[in-house]
Every structure is written in C-alpha cells, then in structure tokens.
Amino acid sequence: MVADHGSHAYPAQDFRVIAFPADLSELFPRPTGLVESGWPPDQVAYLAEYLRQLGCKTLVVENHYVDRDYIADVSLFYSRSLRAYPNYCQRWHFFSETFDQQTWRRLVTGPSVKARTKATEFLQRQYLGFSAVRPLPGSPIGRTVLPTLPRISPHGHVRDFSGTREYAVHIAGFELTVEGLAFQQQDQGVSACATAALWSCLHRIARTEGLAIPTPSEITVSASRYLLVGGRSLPSDGLTIEQICEATRAVGLSPLFIRSVSPEHDRAQLLGYITSGFPPLLAIRSLATDEGHAVCAMGVKLGEIQPRTDPQLHFRDAATAVQGVYIHDDRLGPYAAADLYGLTKNKVVTTAFRIRWPGKADEFEHVELLGMLVPVPTKLRLTVARMRHPLGSEIADAVGQRFAEYDGLVTFNCRFDLGTRYQKVAHQFGLSKSGLYQLLCQTPLSRFIGLIEISIPDGPLFDVVLDATETRANPAVLCWVRRCTLPPASEAALAIMAKQLGGAWIS
Known part of the structure; x- marks a missing residue:
C-alpha cells in the first residue's frame, strides 16, 4: 500500500481585491435546500448598509484564514458532522479608498523600508476593519470588527463608545489597527444569542485584565458544565442567567x-x-x-x-x-x-x-x-448604585446648596477607571506642583477606582476618588481632587467637606 500524500496538501493562499459591490449578498451564495429564515440573512444586509455608512469602497478577500473562534467550534461540534466543514474561513478586509489588484501588489512588494512604511500608512488611513466569513451556510458572519460611527451624530447627539478596544490585524506582512468591539452571528450549533452577547462583552474587559478571551464553544461548555436546562449543551438553544454567570466566573x-x-x-x-x-x-x-x-x-x-x-x-x-x-x-x-x-x-x-x-x-x-x-474584575466590589446613593447625590446637593452660583447647575456622574490611567491624565487637572506630587506619589490607589465626578456646564469642579475594592462608598474615600474649573475661593469649604467625609483634599 502506498501512502497518498497528495490528499494532505497545504491550502492555497491568495488575496483578491474587488470593488465594494452594490449588493453585498451577491458574494454569499445561496445554500442549497430549505433556508429557514430567508436569504440573504439580515446580518448580511445590515453589514452592507453599515459599511456603506462608513464609506467602504474596496474589499480585499484573504481566501484562507484560520480563525481561533471558528476552528474551536469546528473541533468541538462541526468536525463530528457528516458534512465535511472546512476548518478555515475567508477574511474580508474593508477600505475607504478605491484601489485595484495591481495597486495591492505594488504595496505588498515595496522594495525598501521607506516604501513599506508608506504602504502601511496608506492602508492604515483607509482601513475599516475585517470580517471572518465562515463556511456555514446559514450563519456566515464570524468574528467581525468594524470602527464605530463618528462621535457626533447628524442629529447632534453624542455617541460614547467606551466599551470598545483596539485590535491589531496582520495582513500580508502589514500590521494595521482598528478600534471597535468584536461581533459575530450566532450559529445555533455551538452558540445562541447569550453566548454571542457574552463573547462580545468579554472581548473588552478580559483584555484589560490580561485574561484569555474564551471562544463561543468554551463559553457554552463552561455555562452548561453544572446546569443543563434543556438536557444537552450542544446544539445550543440558549443560556439562562445562571449559566451566563457560571461562564463569566469560568473566565476569572x-x-x-x-x-x-x-x-x-x-x-x-x-x-x-x-x-x-x-x-x-x-x-x-x-x-x-x-x-x-x-x-x-x-x-x-x-x-x-x-x-x-x-x-x-x-x-x-x-x-x-x-x-x-x-x-x-x-x-x-x-x-x-x-x-x-x-x-x-x-x-x-x-x-x-x-x-x-x-x-x-x-x-x-x-x-x-x-x-x-x-x-x-473580581476585586471590583463597589457598585455604581452604591457610589450614586447616598454619597454621590449628597455631595452634589451639598455643593449646590453651599455655593449659590452653582445651585441647579451642579452635575454628578459616577463611573470606574484604572488608577494608573487616572494618574496618567492628572497633569491636565490644573493641580499645583505639590498637589500633583501628592496625587501621583503620596496617595495609594486601588487598581480600579470609583469616581464621583462633580461638574458644572463650564467644566469639572472636582472628583471624589473611591477605593473600588470596598463594598460601601462612604468609608472608601481615598481623596478629593480639584479640577481646573473650580474657583480658588471655593476650595476652603470643600476641604472642610472632604475632612468630614474622609480623604485628603488635593489641589
């Protein structure tokens, strides 16, 4: 018997440059047989509309891409099917400028470091993210990271996308970046809606904490390890709140x-x-x-x-x-x-x-x-609710009463931040040199801090910095930090308030 080595050949790789089509669904062939939810999927139509809003002009198709999330799903579920599902995807890269295959080849084969640098800058300026297109007939949209829409909408409201992060993307030797949050379509095999939603949530916080981001299959397995409401974990029909909590704890x-x-x-x-x-x-x-x-x-x-x-x-x-x-x-x-x-x-x-x-x-x-x-994070024990009431609202109300010029204008907000990130921007607060030294070198901060931000329409007045490892807000005050809009005449009264509630006044 002679071994047939040809049947185990390595896959062919290539990049194809095409103009962004008027109808993106043309690039998704309709699967044979009965399609339960209609064709094309809503996700494809939405993706096309969103890319049009971003101004997409060119699509670069990477025809062989091993996606970590998809190959884990194949290993756990699809590899055991009668149909031979491929273990790789295509990856589509989106760009806001028009260029062709010849231009792409010229960019990739630049003969010098200077040419390579210019090519990277050219691609980065127009990069609109990527989508892993899975060989799953009914759920082709895999891990997709696109940039958000502009901060100010056409109607004048503010879009705050603090729940996003930066992703590094490697394509043909180039390293590009895109700011967004990973999205994917549920496949109803390994993942249902709760799995896909939790997977996206974890992409932001797990990276901050240095934790491995679980694949959808790992989330489903962790969630159903001790509680199986429907009798089996795969195919996944959805997760209960208890199962979502279990999957979250499994990540750390x-x-x-x-x-x-x-x-x-x-x-x-x-x-x-x-x-x-x-x-x-x-x-x-x-x-x-x-x-x-x-x-x-x-x-x-x-x-x-x-x-x-x-x-x-x-x-x-x-x-x-x-x-x-x-x-x-x-x-x-x-x-x-x-x-x-x-x-x-x-x-x-x-x-x-x-x-x-x-x-x-x-x-x-x-x-x-x-x-x-x-x-x-496990050590973040303070909650937004405990920061807001009674401490945050009482401080804001006291400031409004004490200073007549602020009555009805004082605004309070509560959130968390990394202590190191807060220190990094402290030079923008308008503190004196001694105050800046006190905050940066003489005030211990927890990894995550709670912030009660007191401001007026002209800008921030001061922050109350809390120890987020505590369970109650009041005994957790670390310091009060003066901000640039606070008039010097108001400092003495606020320093007294700080002494009463705990924490040093830093100005």
Whole structure:
C-alpha cells in the first residue's frame, strides 16, 4: 500500500481585491435546500448598509484564514458532522479608498523600508476593519470588527463608545489597527444569542485584565458544565442567567446581575458601566412575541442633561442625558441603535428599547429590559448604585446648596477607571506642583477606582476618588481632587467637606 500524500496538501493562499459591490449578498451564495429564515440573512444586509455608512469602497478577500473562534467550534461540534466543514474561513478586509489588484501588489512588494512604511500608512488611513466569513451556510458572519460611527451624530447627539478596544490585524506582512468591539452571528450549533452577547462583552474587559478571551464553544461548555436546562449543551438553544454567570466566573471575572427597576435607575447603571469600559449583557424580551433575547451594549447615546425636576434638589444627574444604547445584536449586526423609553405596564413604568432594523417594513422592534449582567474584575466590589446613593447625590446637593452660583447647575456622574490611567491624565487637572506630587506619589490607589465626578456646564469642579475594592462608598474615600474649573475661593469649604467625609483634599 502506498501512502497518498497528495490528499494532505497545504491550502492555497491568495488575496483578491474587488470593488465594494452594490449588493453585498451577491458574494454569499445561496445554500442549497430549505433556508429557514430567508436569504440573504439580515446580518448580511445590515453589514452592507453599515459599511456603506462608513464609506467602504474596496474589499480585499484573504481566501484562507484560520480563525481561533471558528476552528474551536469546528473541533468541538462541526468536525463530528457528516458534512465535511472546512476548518478555515475567508477574511474580508474593508477600505475607504478605491484601489485595484495591481495597486495591492505594488504595496505588498515595496522594495525598501521607506516604501513599506508608506504602504502601511496608506492602508492604515483607509482601513475599516475585517470580517471572518465562515463556511456555514446559514450563519456566515464570524468574528467581525468594524470602527464605530463618528462621535457626533447628524442629529447632534453624542455617541460614547467606551466599551470598545483596539485590535491589531496582520495582513500580508502589514500590521494595521482598528478600534471597535468584536461581533459575530450566532450559529445555533455551538452558540445562541447569550453566548454571542457574552463573547462580545468579554472581548473588552478580559483584555484589560490580561485574561484569555474564551471562544463561543468554551463559553457554552463552561455555562452548561453544572446546569443543563434543556438536557444537552450542544446544539445550543440558549443560556439562562445562571449559566451566563457560571461562564463569566469560568473566565476569572465576577458576574454582577442588576435587575431592571425603572428608566431612571437603568439609565444610571448603563451610563456608569459602559463609560467605565464594562459592556453589559442586556436581557430583553420582545413586546410582540414575548421571546427572550440577549445583546451586548458597548455604547450610549447622549443628549442634553435634563434640568432638576424636584425644586428641593440642588443638582442635576448626568444619567438623564442617556437617550439610548448601541448594541451588538447577533440577529442584526454591530452597533445597532436602541432608543430607551419608559413603558407603562400594569401601572408601573418599566424600561423599554426601540431597536431599529434598517430596510424592514416594520422598521422598529420594541423590547422590554429585564436586567443586565456586567462581567467585572473580581476585586471590583463597589457598585455604581452604591457610589450614586447616598454619597454621590449628597455631595452634589451639598455643593449646590453651599455655593449659590452653582445651585441647579451642579452635575454628578459616577463611573470606574484604572488608577494608573487616572494618574496618567492628572497633569491636565490644573493641580499645583505639590498637589500633583501628592496625587501621583503620596496617595495609594486601588487598581480600579470609583469616581464621583462633580461638574458644572463650564467644566469639572472636582472628583471624589473611591477605593473600588470596598463594598460601601462612604468609608472608601481615598481623596478629593480639584479640577481646573473650580474657583480658588471655593476650595476652603470643600476641604472642610472632604475632612468630614474622609480623604485628603488635593489641589
């Protein structure tokens, strides 16, 4: 018997440059047989529309790409199917300028370091991210990272995408970067909606903590190790909140579950955690079908901070500016807009979202928020809720009462930050040299700090810095840090307040 070495040949690799098509679905051949959800998938249509908004002009197709997430899914699930699924994907790279195959070849084969540097700069300026296109007939959209839309929308509201991160991409010897958050379509084999949503959430915080980001198959296995509601883990029909918590703990993070209470409460939680870089998983329920679903929220839509509604209060709440969130919805696509509104149900006002589905006859889907699960570092024990009340609101109210010129203008906001990152930008605070030295060299900070930010429309007044390893806000005050907008005449009174509540006044 002679061994047939030809059957184990290495794959062929090539890069193909094409103009971005008017109809992206033409690049996705319709699978044979019965297609349950119609063709092309909604995710393909959404991806095409989003890329058009980004100004995509050129597509570079990398025809052989081994994607870590997909090959893990193949190993666990698809390799045991009768159909011979390939263990590799295509990877599509998107660019905002027009160029052809000849230009690409010239860029790749630049003969000098200078030519290579210019080629890298040319590609980086126009790079719009990538998408791993899986050989799965019904769910082709794999790991996809695209940049967000501009910070200021055409309607004037602010898009804050603090739940994103930078990704390094290697293509034909070039290293390019893109700022975004990974998205992928659920395949209903290894991953359902909750798996895909949690996978996106973990891409942000796991990297900050130096933890390995689990693949969808690893998330599903971890979630179903001790609790199998449906009797089997694969194919995946979805995860319960308890299973999502178990999968979060398996990564090395702590799951913080927050039940939806009211629009006011939920706005504050969403603003606090998303702007801290902790994208929450949102558990939602369709108002039309009553079906449950899970999405990842990595951005907030901000309008004007609303004036106080209670005349007895002397401050404003930054959370009143939240008009909605931006979500990764695996049924739709990345950065989908979801406007927040109050829904009266059984005489109780609950939180609801209006999710926009571009191109649909019924353009908006209405869903109710059930709760949110936030994966946080294990040593982050302080919560946004404990920072806000009573400490944050009482400080803001006291400042509004004590200084008549600030009455009704004082705004408070609560979030977390890395202590090292806070120190890194401290030179912008307008501190004296002795104050800057005190903050940087004489004040111990926890890895993550809680921040109660007190500001007025002209700018920040001061920050109250909290030890995030504590469970209560009041005994956790580390220091009060003067900011550049605070008039010198106000410092003495605030220093007294700082002494009463704990923590040194740094100016």
